[in-house]
Amino acid sequence: xxxxxxxxxxxxxxxxxxxxxxxxxxxxxxxxxxxxxxxxxxxxxxxxxxxxxxxxxxxxxxxxxxxxxxxxxxxxxxxxxxxxxxxxxxxxxxxxxxxxxxxxxxxxxxxxxxxxxxxxxxxxxxxxxxxxxxxxxxxxxxxxxxxxxxxxxxx
Numbered sequence: 272x273x274x275x276x277x278x279x280x281x282x283x284x285x286x287x288x289x290x291x292x293x294x295x296x297x298x299x300x301x302x303x304x305x306x307x308x309x310x311x312x313x314x315x316x317x318x319x320x321x322x323x324x325x326x327x328x329x330x331x332x333x334x335x336x337x338x339x340x341x342x343x344x345x346x347x348x349x350x351x352x353x354x355x356x357x358x359x360x361x362x363x364x365x366x367x368x369x370x371x372x373x374x375x376x377x378x379x380x381x382x383x384x385x386x387x388x389x390x391x392x393x394x395x396x397x398x399x400x401x402x403x404x405x406x407x408x409x410x411x412x413x414x415x416x417x418x419x420x421x422x423x424x425x426x
Contacts, residue, residue, distance in 0.1 A: 278304055281313075288314025288334070293324075298331040316371075320350050322362045329366040337393060338362045340374020341384055344396060347374045360387040378410055382418045391415075 278301060281289045291301060298315055305313035316335040319325040325336050340347035341359050353375060363370045369390030376384050377397040384392050394411060401407030 281305065282308055288316070290337070291315065291317040293318050293320070298328060298333050302332050318373075319362070320354065322358060322365050325362040325370065326365050329368050333368060335369040335371065335390070336362075336366070337371045337373045338389075339372060341372045342375025342380055344375035346396060350374075356383055356387055359384065359389060363388040378407075378414055381411065381414045382421075385415070385418045385422065 317328045319336045328336050340353050342353050371391045372384040372389040373393040376392045398407045
């Protein structure tokens with residue numbers, strides 16, 4: 272279980288870690304606080320929007336990063352133009368930690384995002400805006416598994 276930014280909530284919820292937004296506490300502060308309070312290494316991820324931010328996050332001790340928005344999405348327009356799959360691919364190659372693609376990833380974009388080597392995808396609108404959220408989630412899970420199977424066969 273992971274929770275966003277509020278380190279106290281993470282502790283109260285006995286979460287395994289946190290996902291820090293760009294405007295949240297820095298990774299080193301969160302790492303020190305959580306590891307000292309929990310007595311074990313906490314899982315820490317952070318939002319990134321450039322290859323430079325992803326490499327900095329890794330250097331600062333992040334265990335994973337989210338990267339995006341990869342494609343246009345109304346909910347991420349405040350971050351500017353979509354980064355696109357080429358920059359996603361560059362981020363994946365630039366760091367050794369898992370990179371999760373976010374932003375504008377619906378059913379039709381899952382394969383394209385995962386083919387970059389991303390560790391996974393995050394989808395909100397594709398599920399929450401669907402008339403039948405359960406069916407939408409099942410379709411997306413099927414597509415992810417299908418893509419992973421195809422990518423494994425290529426290797």
